[in-house]
Amino acid sequence: MYNRKQNVIKMAHQLFIEKGFQATSIQDILDYSGISKGTFYNYFSSKNELLIGIYKTIYKQLEKDRNDLLIGRNPADIDIFIKQLELQMISNRKNKLIALYEEVLASNDADLKQFVQNARLKSLHWYFNRFIDIFGEEKRPYLLDCAIMFQGIIQYNLLYNRLANETGEKISRVVGYSVARLVKLVEEVAESGNQLHEPNL
Known part of the structure; x- marks a missing residue:
């Protein structure tokens, strides 16, 4: 679980750099890191x-x-x-x-x-x-x-x-x-x- 969470952090960081924090949606993060919405909210509240x-x-x-x-x-x-x-x-x-x-x-x-x-x-x-x-x-x-x-x-x-x-x-x-x-x-x-x-x- 820890490695998967760290992978989401890494992938989201790349997205924030490329698109900007405000322009990146949670759906963008889900698509880019290959996780479900439920998994995302299991790791992060927002x-x-x-x-x-x-x-x-x-x-x-x-x-x-x-x-x-x-x-x-x-x-x-x-x-x-x-x-x-x-x-x-x-x-x-x-x-x-x-x-x-x-x-x-x-x-x-x-x-x-x-x-x-x-x-x-x-x-x-x-x-x-x-x-x-x-x-x-x-x-x-x-x-x-x-x-x-x-x-x-x-x-x-x-x-x-x-x-x-x-x-x-x-x-x-x-x-x-x-x-x-x-x-x-x-x-x-x-x-x-x-x-x-x-x-x-």
Whole structure:
């Protein structure tokens, strides 16, 4: 049953990439994955729940892959963080997550929007914890602010890099450049003693 459910998730993901989430009907998913309506509703209560299942499957794999990079390594090593980021950006691009996010946020579905918001907060939490590993506890008061700013830096650097028709191989250049800015950002914010958000927020 698990493998069959995962196959539906995989096939629906392909359809959502090709046709878009909104334009894909449950009947399209049934036809493409070769299952009955009863089987579909045995696995998922709705198309929205299926999309959430896709996100969760991708995140679970990404989390495992990022953690694998830390095995036997010093978590303070910024080069490991760079590799983790490259892995994440390649996964996002391969799975067309940004396009799916944008479609969800443009919709009026409150549950999906809430799920995406929670996913963003989870991502922010990961950045914050990794920054503590890298920059140390003494900089903790400033690292939530830095994590928020860094998300914006890397997101828009990748966006405009993509618009400039850069190839996938250039992701490492964008990540390296963004992390170099991050190091200076953390130094400057900590030195200023200026804090916008409490880390326990």
